[in-house]
Amino acid sequence: MNYWLVKSEPDVYGWHHFTQQGIAVWDGVRNYQARNNLNAMRTGDQVLFYHSVTNPAVVGLARVVREAYPDPTVTVEPGKSATWVVVELAPIMKLETPVSLRAIKAEPLLANIGLIKQSRLSVMPIRPNEFEQILRLGTATE
DNA sequence: GCCAACGTTGGC
DNA sequence: GCCAACGTTGGC
Secondary structure: OOEEEEEEOHHHHOHHHHHHHOOEEOOOOOOHHHHHHHHHOOOOOEEEEEEOOOOOEEEEEEEEEEEEEEOOOOOOOOOOOOOOEEEEEEEEEEEEEEEEHHHHHHOHHHOOOHHHHOOOOOEEEEOHHHHHHHHHHOOOOO
16 A cells, blocks of 8 residues: 655645545646656555645545546557556545644654655655654644 | 746757 | 756745
8 A cells, every 4th residue: 555645726626626526537747757656556545635825735535546547638649658647536534634734844753755855746655654644633633 | 926946948 | 968948836
């Protein structure tokens, strides 16, 4: 089992849209590193759903329900393999408390998380201990 | 709205 | 192959 984080702007496609749809075709990725991460996803992998730009925070948990296949919105020339791919994700649950970027930066155990180290990457791997920490922070304790 | 980070493009 | 210019992402 691997863990990932995907970003989306809530005004464009937020957790709300995701749960309404039930399944998201994760398209629009046009960065090679992010694409490579999509290719490495396996069915059942768990995915943190992050809202960027507006109130940046991890807001929910999802899982991979279909592995990478060619992005249907891109025309692939005959004989060539697709450059861009999509995966399909389904929601598991909303976090009780969103884990803000501020809270992530304040947590020493998350000092090396890709979210901070590579702030512009939109699909990234998350280490198991980082994943646990974020879920812990997302579980209301007060 | 500003700006830092960084990926891409194109001239040479 | 280098690098300047430019565009995009995303935090603040």
